[in-house]
Amino acid sequence: MSLHDTVKDHYGHADLADVIVRALSANGVDTAALKPTDLAPVDQLHAGFAPATEYVLDALAVGPETRLFDVGCGIGGGSRMAAARGARVVGIDLTPEFIVSAQSLTDLTGLSDRITFVNSSADALDLPDASFDAAMMIHVGMNISDKRAVFTEVRRLLAPGGRFAVFEQMRAGAGDLTYPLPWALDESSSFVATPEEYVADLEAAGFTIDSTEDRTSFVAGSPPRGSSSPGLSPAVIFGPEFMTRIGNNVAASDDGILGAFLIVARC
Numbered sequence: 060m061s062l063h064d065t066v067k068d069h070y071g072h073a074d075l076a077d078v079i080v081r082a083l084s085a086n087g088v089d090t091a092a093l094k095p096t097d098l099a100p101v102d103q104l105h106a107g108f109a110p111a112t113e114y115v116l117d118a119l120a121v122g123p124e125t126r127l128f129d130v131g132c133g134i135g136g137g138s139r140m141a142a143a144r145g146a147r148v149v150g151i152d153l154t155p156e157f158i159v160s161a162q163s164l165t166d167l168t169g170l171s172d173r174i175t176f177v178n179s180s181a182d183a184l185d186l187p188d189a190s191f192d193a194a195m196m197i198h199v200g201m202n203i204s205d206k207r208a209v210f211t212e213v214r215r216l217l218a219p220g221g222r223f224a225v226f227e228q229m230r231a232g233a234g235d236l237t238y239p240l241p242w243a244l245d246e247s248s249s250f251v252a253t254p255e256e257y258v259a260d261l262e263a264a265g266f267t268i269d270s271t272e273d274r275t276s277f278v279a280g281s282p283p284r285g286s287s288s289p290g291l292s293p294a295v296i297f298g299p300e301f302m303t304r305i306g307n308n309v310a311a312s313d314d315g316i317l318g319a320f321l322i323v324a325r326c
């Protein structure tokens with residue numbers, strides 16, 4: 060099986076938007092008037108959930124009319140939070156079921172006029188040069204073997220002075236990873252790199268680094284802080300096995316093997 064097929068297989072679930080809406084409804088959310096914040100306990104597929112996304116959007120100064128590119132947008136949680144700030148967003152993702160769900164959930168929140176979702180791999184993007192002010196990639200690179208190719212594409216899409224925030228699980232220290240992890244069942248589709256390796260790939264793609272920040276504190280206590288309902292978490296999407304995966308992630312963070320790092324670069 061190719062890497063892309065393994066990744067799609069890992070994330071893809073049919074009828075995902077329906078499953079999410081039913082879970083929200085069962086937990087007392089008014090799904091007839093869905094707000095992006097209602098979805099936050101289930102649609103933020105990364106360490107730190109919605110507060111981490113807000114942190115990344117702040118780092119990029121995303122505001123009204125920012126043209127934002129969301130690399131590996133998942134089911135669109137980050138894209139919707141940016142659109143709720145008034146940004147115009149294009150979100151791309153490799154997993155077709157995620158793009159279908161991202162669109163359905165965005166329709167339900169009334170933000171469809173601000174976001175375009177495209178099913179695509181991040182290393183071959185059919186989008187025009189210099190068409191974005193900012194880009195973000197949140198917990199995607201762990202599935203990407205050739206990060207430099209992706210960063211080169213993102214660099215092409217950004218206008219001069221454009222900013223790029225990369226918020227990822229990165230290798231913080233020596234030690235074996237215990238699988239399954241949230242992004243991979245085994246090492247065949249897991250490509251965890253150090254912050255220094257990310258920086259080298261970003262610089263090789265033509266970026267200048269503004270800052271590198273250890274945000275591992277976001278992981279502590281996951282999942283998922285900020286959820287008003289214990290019945291709502293990404294386990295709605297991934298099933299009870301998700302708890303084992305995130306438990307291994309948290310343990311690796313506690314042991315200093317993994318960290319959640321934010322790198323902000325500009326071109």
Ligand SMILES: C[S@@+](CC[C@H](N)C(=O)[O-])C[C@H]1O[C@@H](n2cnc3c(N)ncnc32)[C@H](O)[C@@H]1O
Nearest residue numbers: 103104105131132133152153154180181197202
């Ligand atoms: C852990 S999820 C994070 C989703 C989203 N960024 C978020 O934080 O909610 C990882 C996502 O990366 C996507 N992905 C992995 N490899 C990719 C690639 N080569 N191109 C585009 N998307 C990719 C997966 O399909 C999945 O949706």
